[in-house]
Amino acid sequence: MKILVTGGAGFIGSHLVDALVKQNHNVIIIDNFSTGSIKNLEKSKTKVKILNLSLSIEKVLKRIPKILKDTDYIFHLAALPRIERSIDDPIGTHQANVEGTIVALELARQLKIKRFFFISSSSVYGIQKRLPLFESLQPNPQNPYAYQKLMGEYYSKIYSQTYNLEIIIFRLFNVYGPRMFSKGSYKLVFTKWLEQIKNKQPLTIYGKGDQTRDFTYITDVVRGLILGMTTKLRRPFEILNLGGGQQKSIREMAKLFKSNVQFLPPRPYEEKFKKADINKAKKLLKWRPITSIDEGIKKLLNYHTIYSTTR
Numbered sequence: 517m518k519i520l521v522t523g524g525a526g527f528i529g530s531h532l533v534d535a536l537v538k539q540n541h542n543v544i545i546i547d548n549f550s551t552g553s554i555k556n557l558e559k560s561k562t563k564v565k566i567l568n569l570s571l572s573i574e575k576v577l578k579r580i581p582k583i584l585k586d587t588d589y590i591f592h593l594a595a596l597p598r599i600e601r602s603i604d605d606p607i608g609t610h611q612a613n614v615e616g617t618i619v620a621l622e623l624a625r626q627l628k629i630k631r632f633f634f635i636s637s638s639s640v641y642g643i644q645k646r647l648p649l650f651e652s653l654q655p656n657p658q659n660p661y662a663y664q665k666l667m668g669e670y671y672s673k674i675y676s677q678t679y680n681l682e683i684i685i686f687r688l689f690n691v692y693g694p695r696m697f698s699k700g701s702y703k704l705v706f707t708k709w710l711e712q713i714k715n716k717q718p719l720t721i722y723g724k725g726d727q728t729r730d731f732t733y734i735t736d737v738v739r740g741l742i743l744g745m746t747t748k749l750r751r752p753f754e755i756l757n758l759g760g761g762q763q764k765s766i767r768e769m770a771k772l773f774k775s776n777v778q779f780l781p782p783r784p785y786e787e788k789f790k791k792a793d794i795n796k797a798k799k800l801l802k803w804r805p806i807t808s809i810d811e812g813i814k815k816l817l818n819y820h821t822i823y824s825t826t827r
Protein backbone atom coordinates (compact mmCIF):
# COMPACT_ATOMS: atom_id res chain seq x y z
CA MET A 517 0.00 0.00 0.00
CA LYS A 518 1.07 3.58 -0.55
CA ILE A 519 0.76 5.44 2.73
CA LEU A 520 1.29 9.10 3.60
CA VAL A 521 2.27 9.80 7.21
CA THR A 522 2.15 13.48 8.16
CA GLY A 523 4.31 14.23 11.18
CA GLY A 524 6.31 11.07 10.40
CA ALA A 525 9.52 12.52 11.91
CA GLY A 526 7.92 12.98 15.32
CA PHE A 527 7.75 10.68 18.32
CA ILE A 528 4.65 8.64 17.43
CA GLY A 529 4.88 9.20 13.66
CA SER A 530 8.41 7.74 13.41
CA HIS A 531 7.41 4.56 15.26
CA LEU A 532 4.42 4.22 12.93
CA VAL A 533 6.70 4.71 9.91
CA ASP A 534 9.11 2.02 11.15
CA ALA A 535 6.24 -0.44 11.59
CA LEU A 536 4.75 0.32 8.16
CA VAL A 537 8.16 -0.04 6.47
CA LYS A 538 8.62 -3.38 8.24
CA GLN A 539 5.35 -4.50 6.64
CA ASN A 540 6.78 -3.48 3.22
CA HIS A 541 4.44 -0.58 2.61
CA ASN A 542 5.49 2.32 0.40
CA VAL A 543 5.72 5.20 2.89
CA ILE A 544 5.87 8.93 2.20
CA ILE A 545 6.37 11.43 5.00
CA ILE A 546 5.35 15.08 5.11
CA ASP A 547 7.04 16.85 8.01
CA ASN A 548 8.45 20.33 8.51
CA PHE A 549 10.80 19.17 11.30
CA SER A 550 9.51 21.83 13.69
CA THR A 551 9.40 19.38 16.59
CA GLY A 552 10.41 16.21 14.74
CA SER A 553 13.91 15.05 13.93
CA ILE A 554 15.67 13.01 11.25
CA LYS A 555 17.29 11.06 14.11
CA ASN A 556 13.89 9.53 14.80
CA LEU A 557 13.99 8.07 11.30
CA GLU A 558 17.41 6.43 11.56
CA LYS A 559 15.90 2.96 10.94
CA SER A 560 13.72 3.88 7.99
CA LYS A 561 15.06 6.99 6.29
CA THR A 562 16.63 5.16 3.34
CA LYS A 563 13.42 3.25 2.69
CA VAL A 564 10.92 6.12 2.69
CA LYS A 565 10.42 9.35 0.77
CA ILE A 566 10.57 12.44 2.98
CA LEU A 567 8.94 15.70 1.91
CA ASN A 568 10.23 18.50 4.12
CA LEU A 569 7.08 20.62 3.91
CA SER A 570 4.62 22.43 6.15
CA LEU A 571 1.05 21.26 5.74
CA SER A 572 -0.21 24.55 4.36
CA ILE A 573 -2.41 25.48 1.42
CA GLU A 574 0.53 27.27 -0.23
CA LYS A 575 3.05 24.47 0.20
CA VAL A 576 0.92 21.40 -0.36
CA LEU A 577 -2.40 22.09 -2.06
CA LYS A 578 -1.43 24.65 -4.73
CA ARG A 579 0.63 21.98 -6.42
CA ILE A 580 0.11 18.57 -4.90
CA PRO A 581 3.46 16.70 -5.02
CA LYS A 582 3.27 14.15 -7.88
CA ILE A 583 4.67 11.46 -5.66
CA LEU A 584 1.40 11.43 -3.69
CA LYS A 585 -0.60 10.16 -6.68
CA ASP A 586 -2.34 6.83 -5.93
CA THR A 587 -1.94 7.17 -2.16
CA ASP A 588 -4.12 4.55 -0.41
CA TYR A 589 -4.09 5.78 3.20
CA ILE A 590 -3.21 8.94 5.11
CA PHE A 591 -2.23 8.93 8.78
CA HIS A 592 -2.42 12.55 9.91
CA LEU A 593 -0.22 13.12 12.96
CA ALA A 594 1.46 16.44 12.08
CA ALA A 595 0.68 18.92 14.84
CA LEU A 596 2.20 21.23 17.38
CA PRO A 597 1.16 19.29 20.46
CA ARG A 598 1.40 20.16 24.19
CA ILE A 599 -1.12 22.19 26.09
CA GLU A 600 1.32 24.85 27.36
CA ARG A 601 2.50 25.64 23.84
CA SER A 602 -1.09 26.24 22.70
CA ILE A 603 -1.63 28.61 25.64
CA ASP A 604 1.54 30.55 24.79
CA ASP A 605 0.88 30.53 21.04
CA PRO A 606 -2.80 29.99 20.20
CA ILE A 607 -2.46 31.30 16.62
CA GLY A 608 0.67 29.37 15.65
CA THR A 609 -0.73 26.16 17.09
CA HIS A 610 -4.10 26.80 15.38
CA GLN A 611 -2.28 27.01 12.05
CA ALA A 612 -0.48 23.71 12.57
CA ASN A 613 -3.30 21.85 14.30
CA VAL A 614 -6.45 23.09 12.57
CA GLU A 615 -5.31 24.45 9.20
CA GLY A 616 -2.85 21.54 8.93
CA THR A 617 -5.73 19.11 9.46
CA ILE A 618 -8.01 20.62 6.83
CA VAL A 619 -5.10 20.61 4.38
CA ALA A 620 -4.52 16.90 5.10
CA LEU A 621 -8.26 16.22 4.67
CA GLU A 622 -8.32 18.14 1.39
CA LEU A 623 -5.36 16.09 0.19
CA ALA A 624 -7.35 12.96 1.07
CA ARG A 625 -10.34 14.23 -0.94
CA GLN A 626 -8.31 15.24 -3.97
CA LEU A 627 -6.23 12.06 -3.99
CA LYS A 628 -9.38 9.91 -3.52
CA ILE A 629 -7.71 7.76 -0.88
CA LYS A 630 -9.22 4.64 0.72
CA ARG A 631 -9.20 5.74 4.37
CA PHE A 632 -8.02 8.70 6.47
CA PHE A 633 -6.82 8.53 10.07
CA PHE A 634 -6.83 11.62 12.25
CA ILE A 635 -4.71 11.32 15.38
CA SER A 636 -6.63 13.18 18.05
CA SER A 637 -6.24 13.40 21.79
CA SER A 638 -8.00 12.44 25.00
CA SER A 639 -7.72 16.18 25.80
CA VAL A 640 -10.96 16.71 23.87
CA TYR A 641 -12.85 15.09 26.77
CA GLY A 642 -11.59 17.80 29.14
CA ILE A 643 -13.43 17.79 32.45
CA GLN A 644 -16.11 15.11 32.78
CA LYS A 645 -18.31 14.00 35.66
CA ARG A 646 -17.57 10.31 35.20
CA LEU A 647 -14.90 7.86 34.24
CA PRO A 648 -13.97 5.93 32.14
CA LEU A 649 -14.10 8.26 29.18
CA PHE A 650 -16.08 6.80 26.30
CA GLU A 651 -16.26 8.08 22.75
CA SER A 652 -19.85 9.37 22.75
CA LEU A 653 -19.40 11.67 25.76
CA GLN A 654 -19.94 15.34 25.00
CA PRO A 655 -16.44 16.87 24.61
CA ASN A 656 -15.53 19.56 27.12
CA PRO A 657 -12.10 20.90 26.12
CA GLN A 658 -10.23 23.07 28.62
CA ASN A 659 -7.44 24.65 26.61
CA PRO A 660 -6.62 25.76 23.03
CA TYR A 661 -4.82 22.50 22.13
CA ALA A 662 -7.87 20.45 23.10
CA TYR A 663 -10.14 22.78 21.11
CA GLN A 664 -7.87 22.56 18.09
CA LYS A 665 -7.95 18.76 18.19
CA LEU A 666 -11.74 18.86 18.51
CA MET A 667 -11.96 21.18 15.51
CA GLY A 668 -9.87 18.67 13.59
CA GLU A 669 -12.36 15.96 14.58
CA TYR A 670 -15.31 18.11 13.46
CA TYR A 671 -13.66 18.86 10.12
CA SER A 672 -12.98 15.15 9.71
CA LYS A 673 -16.65 14.35 10.35
CA ILE A 674 -17.82 16.94 7.84
CA TYR A 675 -15.33 15.71 5.23
CA SER A 676 -16.50 12.15 5.78
CA GLN A 677 -20.18 13.11 5.39
CA THR A 678 -19.77 15.57 2.55
CA TYR A 679 -17.17 13.80 0.42
CA ASN A 680 -17.92 10.23 1.32
CA LEU A 681 -14.52 9.60 2.89
CA GLU A 682 -13.83 6.76 5.32
CA ILE A 683 -12.29 8.30 8.42
CA ILE A 684 -11.20 6.94 11.79
CA ILE A 685 -10.41 9.37 14.60
CA PHE A 686 -8.00 7.89 17.12
CA ARG A 687 -8.08 9.56 20.52
CA LEU A 688 -4.72 8.79 22.12
CA PHE A 689 -4.11 8.83 25.86
CA ASN A 690 -0.65 9.89 27.16
CA VAL A 691 1.60 7.93 24.86
CA TYR A 692 5.10 7.13 26.13
CA GLY A 693 8.18 5.27 24.97
CA PRO A 694 11.54 5.77 23.27
CA ARG A 695 12.05 8.95 21.20
CA MET A 696 9.64 11.07 23.23
CA PHE A 697 12.36 13.73 23.25
CA SER A 698 10.92 16.23 20.81
CA LYS A 699 12.77 19.48 20.28
CA GLY A 700 11.90 22.70 22.07
CA SER A 701 10.92 23.62 25.58
CA TYR A 702 7.46 21.95 25.70
CA LYS A 703 7.94 18.46 27.00
CA LEU A 704 5.87 15.44 27.94
CA VAL A 705 5.99 14.68 31.66
CA PHE A 706 8.30 11.64 31.39
CA THR A 707 10.69 13.54 29.10
CA LYS A 708 10.93 16.29 31.69
CA TRP A 709 11.53 13.75 34.46
CA LEU A 710 14.22 11.91 32.49
CA GLU A 711 16.04 15.21 31.95
CA GLN A 712 15.69 16.01 35.64
CA ILE A 713 17.15 12.60 36.54
CA LYS A 714 20.06 13.25 34.18
CA ASN A 715 20.67 16.67 35.78
CA LYS A 716 20.34 15.20 39.29
CA GLN A 717 17.29 17.36 40.02
CA PRO A 718 14.07 16.29 41.77
CA LEU A 719 11.10 15.28 39.60
CA THR A 720 8.63 18.16 39.42
CA ILE A 721 4.94 17.48 40.00
CA TYR A 722 2.17 20.06 39.58
CA GLY A 723 -0.32 20.19 42.46
CA LYS A 724 -0.51 17.20 44.80
CA GLY A 725 0.17 14.74 42.00
CA ASP A 726 -3.21 13.08 42.52
CA GLN A 727 -4.24 13.92 38.94
CA THR A 728 -4.52 10.67 36.97
CA ARG A 729 -3.55 9.75 33.44
CA ASP A 730 -3.99 6.68 31.28
CA PHE A 731 -0.47 5.94 30.02
CA THR A 732 -0.21 3.96 26.79
CA TYR A 733 2.97 2.39 25.49
CA ILE A 734 4.02 3.40 22.00
CA THR A 735 4.06 -0.08 20.43
CA ASP A 736 0.49 -0.70 21.60
CA VAL A 737 -0.60 2.58 20.00
CA VAL A 738 1.13 1.82 16.70
CA ARG A 739 -0.44 -1.66 16.55
CA GLY A 740 -3.87 -0.08 17.04
CA LEU A 741 -3.31 2.54 14.34
CA ILE A 742 -2.21 -0.07 11.82
CA LEU A 743 -5.23 -2.28 12.54
CA GLY A 744 -7.29 0.72 11.41
CA MET A 745 -6.24 0.04 7.81
CA THR A 746 -7.78 -3.43 7.59
CA THR A 747 -10.69 -3.18 10.02
CA LYS A 748 -14.10 -3.49 8.36
CA LEU A 749 -16.17 -0.40 9.13
CA ARG A 750 -19.93 -0.50 9.47
CA ARG A 751 -20.02 3.30 9.31
CA PRO A 752 -17.70 5.55 7.29
CA PHE A 753 -16.82 7.65 10.37
CA GLU A 754 -15.68 6.24 13.69
CA ILE A 755 -14.04 7.62 16.82
CA LEU A 756 -11.87 5.21 18.81
CA ASN A 757 -10.01 5.59 22.09
CA LEU A 758 -6.57 4.00 22.21
CA GLY A 759 -5.57 3.96 25.85
CA GLY A 760 -3.96 1.66 28.36
CA GLY A 761 -7.35 1.37 30.12
CA GLN A 762 -5.86 2.05 33.58
CA GLN A 763 -5.61 5.29 35.51
CA LYS A 764 -2.40 6.05 37.39
CA SER A 765 -1.72 9.14 39.43
CA ILE A 766 1.29 11.27 38.60
CA ARG A 767 2.58 10.66 42.14
CA GLU A 768 2.36 6.88 41.66
CA MET A 769 4.17 7.17 38.34
CA ALA A 770 6.96 9.25 39.87
CA LYS A 771 7.63 6.39 42.32
CA LEU A 772 8.50 4.13 39.37
CA PHE A 773 11.30 6.54 38.44
CA LYS A 774 12.81 6.09 41.94
CA SER A 775 13.80 9.74 42.44
CA ASN A 776 12.97 12.56 44.83
CA VAL A 777 10.05 14.78 43.92
CA GLN A 778 9.30 18.49 44.19
CA PHE A 779 5.71 19.80 44.21
CA LEU A 780 4.85 22.94 42.19
CA PRO A 781 1.57 24.95 42.15
CA PRO A 782 -1.25 23.23 40.19
CA ARG A 783 -2.00 24.23 36.59
CA PRO A 784 -5.64 25.35 36.18
CA TYR A 785 -5.96 24.28 32.52
CA GLU A 786 -5.03 20.67 33.24
CA GLU A 787 -7.60 17.86 33.21
CA LYS A 788 -7.84 16.19 36.60
CA PHE A 789 -8.68 12.55 35.87
CA LYS A 790 -8.29 10.37 32.82
CA LYS A 791 -9.09 6.75 32.11
CA ALA A 792 -10.00 5.43 28.70
CA ASP A 793 -12.92 3.16 28.00
CA ILE A 794 -11.31 0.95 25.34
CA ASN A 795 -14.22 -1.40 24.69
CA LYS A 796 -14.98 0.07 21.29
CA ALA A 797 -11.40 -0.37 20.01
CA LYS A 798 -11.35 -3.89 21.47
CA LYS A 799 -14.51 -4.80 19.59
CA LEU A 800 -13.92 -3.00 16.31
CA LEU A 801 -10.16 -3.40 15.90
CA LYS A 802 -9.74 -6.60 17.95
CA TRP A 803 -7.05 -4.62 19.76
CA ARG A 804 -5.93 -4.44 23.32
CA PRO A 805 -2.90 -2.89 25.02
CA ILE A 806 -0.39 -5.54 26.06
CA THR A 807 2.46 -3.58 27.68
CA SER A 808 2.02 -3.11 31.43
CA ILE A 809 3.06 0.18 33.00
CA ASP A 810 5.93 -1.49 34.89
CA GLU A 811 7.22 -3.12 31.73
CA GLY A 812 6.81 0.07 29.68
CA ILE A 813 8.65 2.26 32.19
CA LYS A 814 11.45 -0.32 32.40
CA LYS A 815 11.82 -0.20 28.60
CA LEU A 816 11.77 3.60 28.65
CA LEU A 817 14.42 3.83 31.37
CA ASN A 818 16.61 1.29 29.54
CA TYR A 819 16.34 3.29 26.34
CA HIS A 820 17.07 6.48 28.20
CA THR A 821 20.25 5.01 29.73
CA ILE A 822 21.48 3.97 26.28
CA TYR A 823 20.31 7.24 24.72
CA SER A 824 22.03 9.46 27.25
CA THR A 825 25.31 7.56 27.06
CA THR A 826 25.46 7.47 23.26
CA ARG A 827 24.43 11.05 22.39
Ligand SMILES: NC(=O)c1ccc[n+]([C@@H]2O[C@H](COP(=O)([O-])OP(=O)(O)OC[C@H]3O[C@@H](n4cnc5c(N)ncnc54)[C@H](O)[C@@H]3O)[C@@H](O)[C@H]2O)c1
Pocket residue numbers: 522523524525526527528529546547548549550551552553569570571572592593594595596597611612616635636637638687688689690691692698704
Ligand atom coordinates in the same frame (compact mmCIF):
# COMPACT_ATOMS: atom_id res chain seq x y z
N1 LIG B 1 2.29 12.11 22.61
C1 LIG B 1 1.09 11.93 23.13
O1 LIG B 1 0.94 11.49 24.27
C2 LIG B 1 -0.15 12.27 22.32
C3 LIG B 1 -1.41 12.09 22.93
C4 LIG B 1 -2.55 12.39 22.20
C5 LIG B 1 -2.44 12.80 20.89
N2 LIG B 1 -1.21 12.98 20.30
C6 LIG B 1 -1.15 13.43 18.90
O2 LIG B 1 -0.28 12.58 18.18
C7 LIG B 1 0.38 13.31 17.15
C8 LIG B 1 1.88 13.11 17.25
O3 LIG B 1 2.33 13.57 18.53
P1 LIG B 1 3.84 13.40 19.01
O4 LIG B 1 3.81 13.26 20.47
O5 LIG B 1 4.50 12.36 18.18
O6 LIG B 1 4.42 14.84 18.68
P2 LIG B 1 5.72 15.30 17.91
O7 LIG B 1 5.86 16.77 18.17
O8 LIG B 1 6.87 14.42 18.26
O9 LIG B 1 5.33 15.05 16.38
C9 LIG B 1 4.62 15.98 15.57
C10 LIG B 1 5.31 16.03 14.20
O10 LIG B 1 4.57 16.93 13.35
C11 LIG B 1 5.51 17.78 12.67
N3 LIG B 1 4.80 19.03 12.34
C12 LIG B 1 4.34 19.97 13.21
N4 LIG B 1 3.70 20.95 12.53
C13 LIG B 1 3.76 20.61 11.22
C14 LIG B 1 3.28 21.22 10.03
N5 LIG B 1 2.59 22.37 10.07
N6 LIG B 1 3.52 20.62 8.85
C15 LIG B 1 4.22 19.45 8.79
N7 LIG B 1 4.70 18.83 9.89
C16 LIG B 1 4.47 19.39 11.08
C17 LIG B 1 6.65 17.95 13.66
O11 LIG B 1 7.86 18.36 13.06
C18 LIG B 1 6.74 16.55 14.27
O12 LIG B 1 7.60 15.71 13.54
C19 LIG B 1 -0.06 14.76 17.32
O13 LIG B 1 -1.10 15.01 16.41
C20 LIG B 1 -0.56 14.82 18.75
O14 LIG B 1 -1.53 15.83 18.90
C21 LIG B 1 -0.07 12.73 21.01
